Amino acid sequence: MNNRDVDRLKGRNLFLAARIGAGGIFALFFVVFLLGTGQRADAQSYxxxxxxxxxxxxxxxxxILSxxxxARNETVSAGQLNDAYQKxxxxxxxxxVELVPQGSNLLIRVVEFPTINQIAFxxxxxxxxxxxxGFIQSKSRQVFSPTQAERDAGVISEAYSQNGRIAARVTPKVIRRSDNRVxxxxxxxxxxxxEVQRIGFVGNKAFSDTRLRRVVESKQTGLLRALIERDTFVEDRVNFDRQVLSDFYNSRGFVDFRVTGTNAELARERDAYFVTFNIQEGQQFRFGxxxxxxxxxxxxxEIYGDTLKIKPGVVYSPTLVESSIARMExxxxxxxxxxxxxxxRITRNDRDLTLDVEFVIQRGPRVFxxxxxxxxxxxxxxRVIRRQFDQAEGDPFNPRSIQQAADRIRALGYFEDVDVNAREGSRxxxxxxxxDVEETTTGTVSVGASFSTNSGLGVSLGFSERNFIGRGQQLTAQIxxxxxxINYNLGFVEPAFLGRDVALGLDFSFRETESDNSLFDTAIGTFRPSLTFPTGENTRLNVYYNTSYEDMTDYxxxxxxxxxxxxxxxxxTSSVGYNFSFDTRAGGLxxxxxxxxxxxxxxxxxxGDNDFIKTTARLVGQTTxxxxxxxxxxxxxxxxLNFSGSRDSRFLNRFGSQVIRGFEPNGMGPIEGNELLGGxxxxxxxFEAEFPLGLPDEYGITGGAFYDIGSIWGIGNRGSVAPGNTLSSTGFKARHVIGVSLFWSSPFGPIRMNFSKALEKEPGDIEQTFDLTVRTEF
Incomplete structure (x- = not known):
């Protein structure tokens, strides 16, 4: 036995002496004596x-005995007594715990941990x-464990850290009660x-810091910071931003993009973070x-190649490759x-910065x-989750289809977390x-306020449930x-009518107003069932039946x-109609x-009482x-609007809303005397542009400019003009408006202010030089 072993055993037995009662002191001194003479420690036995x-x-x-x-009448050493104590x-x-040898008897004294009477914060x-x-494991009426209490304190501290309060401290304490309770x-x-005082980027050349700050989820401290949550430093959010930046650059052809590091530096005052993303953009590639x-x-x-919409010269994007593969499959x-x-199979051409893509059609493994x-x-x-899968039991297994189903489940917005995996089956x-999903709240009750120069101050009360009784249905109600x-609206949507990709909608609304025309009141009630379904990759069709009651009074x-x-x-009015839409803003090239x-x-x-055909069309193009x-x-x-039969159009049927900026609603078009009639x-x-103003990003203020051209014209009810009145502006006469805008992403909601000037207008038009809109829910 070397000196190190002797010292170790000495320490162990001295510790045991501190824990064993007075009756065993003499024996332990004897053990120490034996150690001092070089004999084995376990020579002492009981x-x-x-x-x-x-x-x-x-x-x-x-x-306790177990x-x-x-065991009784068995020889045990001092080391075994120590082991028993530790167990x-x-x-x-x-x-x-205390072990007290008393001759041929061993007394084990224990003090049980108390039970938890109640837990308080x-x-x-x-x-x-x-x-x-809900975060902690300690519970009332359970045995108190100091180790578990410390772990619970750590869990609570982590919860505060995720909430941006990294300086939070949690200390568990016990208060003794009677009957061994605490x-x-x-x-x-x-x-x-x-807070995040500043978000910066190092290494970016293709995109400005301002543009990249709009990409990441973390935000800088802004105005009215007490109402903003995303300007709080959360480490998990910053880590997620790394992936968001990679996705942003990759979708724009920067295939070599990397985030080389993320620095989160705490200010000297320890009240704010400075977050810096170090990135390498690389070169932008296009399809070859x-x-x-x-x-x-x-x-x-060739048959499958004809489905491809990718053309050479288009900026490379992994999303376009994936969508092309999905289209082929x-x-x-x-x-x-x-x-x-x-x-x-991608071939890289560094000379001309292109990527040749060869889509190879192969036979995959026969897996079901x-x-x-x-x-x-x-x-x-x-069934709400299951219908997001294109595949069912017994179908051929397609990993890409499963991943797309996982994305669709996440897009539902019903779940906090979604995890979809495939494992080997019985064969x-x-x-x-x-x-595996983790559900989140899907219902909201909102009280809101709105303001505009047209309708003034408004209040709203709303209820919304996106997953009504767990069926994936949407139910909304608003006043x-x-x-x-005053407007009353009630809506219901079944997104998978008869188990198919067809949305059934039921909408009811009732509106009473004096604002459309200050000279009379209106009452409009509408019931509208509809069906909406996709007709192509970027197209949808909505068909509906509409019945409405319209009344005009107190003129x-x-x-x-x-x-x-x-x-x-x-x-x-009893009518049927359709709306067709083609939208490439989300899934275009x-x-x-x-x-x-x-x-x-x-x-x-x-x-019904009316007979007409009403046609509307809208085309929007946007680029950066x-x-x-x-x-x-x-x-x-x-x-x-084309009426037929014995009736002509009425004010409530005609177009009269604000078709261009610079004029009030129902502020232009045909006019009799001095009263606008709609057309x-x-x-x-x-035409409009939105651009940064050079202000700090945290203000959330950008600028804009616009130029509008428009007209409202035509009215079929000409024979009813009152004696002494004249009917004017019935033909097409374009109005021209120019203006500037201020946009503020405020904590109260998006605010837009338009300052406009009519370059060309007609007599009787009601110009509007300033327009402000804001809406929020709280």
Whole structure:
């Protein structure tokens, strides 16, 4: 035995002497003496004919003896006594343990840990008691464990850290009660939130700091910072921003982009962080040669190559490659080709900065879906999740299709977390798809306020449930009131009507207003069921039936046309219609540009009092320039209302809203005397730009400029003009407006201020030189 072993055993037995009662002191001194003479420590031994337990109240004697492992009339060494002590103490059941040898008897005294009477939190304000209680493992009426209490304190501290309060301190304390009970109190010092004072980027050349700050989720400290949450430093959010930046650059052809480091430096005052992303952009690549080859007999590559929309010269994007592969695989299923896989083989051309892509059609492994398991959903029905999968039990397994299903489940917005994995099934050629979700709240009750120069101050009360009784249905109800009007709206949407990708909508609204025309009141009630479904990759079709009741009362003016229309009383309209939309803003070839085209018609005359065809169209084009710092937008829209039968159009049917800026709603168009009537036709062309003003990003203020051209014209009810009045502006006469805008992403909601000047207008038009809109929910 070397000196190190001797010292170790000396230390162990001295510790044992401190824990064993006075009856064993002499024996331990004898052990130390033996160690001093170089003899083995375990030469000292004991033999106990009886083992007694004292101090246990809840824990059975047999349980303690089983931990000790000391049998009667068996020889045990001092080291074994020490081991017995460590085992009993290590059980976590006792606050104190003492082993007392008494000749041939061994007395084990224990002090049990108390039970927890109640758990309390003190000093917390930002996180509620019930939320904190859900974080910890310690519970009332359980045995108190100091180790668990410390772990719980760490969990609470981490919760505050995720909330941006990294200086939070949590101290567990106990208050002794009778009957071996304690109150466990977590004393909390929350501290203040640590804000992100500045977000910077090093190494960026293609995009400015301003543009990249709009990409990341973390935000700088802004105005009214107490109402903003994303300017609080949260480490997980900063880590997520690294992936967001990579996705942003990759979708714009920077395939070599890397975030080389993220520095989060705490200010000297320890009240704010300075976050810096160190990046390497690399070069921007474009698509080069695009080819398709087939390695499956009987599958012609040309047929699948014709589905490709990628053209050489387009900025490279992994998303476009993935969507092309998905399009090919959908065509394979349609053609009855199972287990077809498409592998993109990319050849890099550094000389001309292009990437040649060869889509190789291959036969994939013959693997089937055995079943789809869904766990974690307590409210949402299984079928709501299951219908997001294109594949069902028994179908050929397609990993890409499963990933797309996972993305669709996340996009529902019903879940805090979604995890979809595939594992081997009961046979090697089968897989089980495991879907684990964590639900989140989907219902909101909102009280809101709005303001505009047109309708003044308004208040709203709303209810919304995006996952009604777990069926994936949407239910909304809202009341919006201003000084002159009130709106009631109730809506319901079943997104998978009859189990298909068809949305059934039911909308009811009722509106009473005095604001459309100050000379009379209106009442409009509408019920509209509809069906909406995709007709292509970027197109959707909405078909509907509409029934409405419209009434105009309490007219105080002199217009003969309006007097005639009001004299007709309340009228019913029964109509069918459709709206077709084509939208490439989200899934187009260019992430910086997009087009929206919508066209709709309403056919009235299926019963009711009115017989007309109403046509509307809108075309929007948008792009970003100057490294995406400036947004350019052009809007072309128009409408036509054609009545037939014995009735002409009424004010409530005609176009009269604010078709261009610079004029009030119903502030231009046909006019009788001095009363504007609205028109049967309208057209507008709008150009606008939005750009930074050089102000600090945290202000959230940008600028804009616009130029609008538009007109409202045409009215069929000309024979009712009152004597002495004249009817004017019935033909197309373009108005021209120029203006500037200020945009503020305020904590109260998006605010837009327009300052406009009419360059060309007609007599009787009501100009509006300033317009402000703001809306928020709280």
């Amino acid at each position: 033999r106990f004919s009886s083992v007694a337990i004292e101090g246990n109240q809840r824990i059975e004697t047999g349980t 931990y000790a492992g000391i 009993i103490l290590g059980s976590g059941l006792f606050e104190d 003190e000093g917390n304000d930002k996180i509620k008691d019930e939320d904190l209680a 109150d466990l109190v977590f004393e909390i010092f929350e501290g203040r939130k640590i 040669e695009i080819t398709t080859v087939s390695e499956i007999n009987g599958v012609e590559a 959908r065509l394979a299923l349609k053609n009855g080709v199972d287990f077809m896989r498409v592998e993109p 879906v055995e079943r789809i398991d869904i766990e974690g959903n307590t409210t949402t029905l299984d 090697p050629d089968q897989v089980v798809i495991e879907t 919006l009131a201003t000084a002159d009007n 105080q003016g002199t217009s003969g046309i309006l007097q005639n229309e009001i004299a007709q009383g309340g009228l019913w 260019n992430p910086n540009a997009g087009v929206l085209l919508s066209f709709g018609q309403e056919f009235a005359g299926l019963g 320039v100057l490294n995406e710092d400036v947004t350019l937008r052009a809007i072309l829209e128009g409408g036509a 049967d036709f309208f057209a507008a062309l709008k």
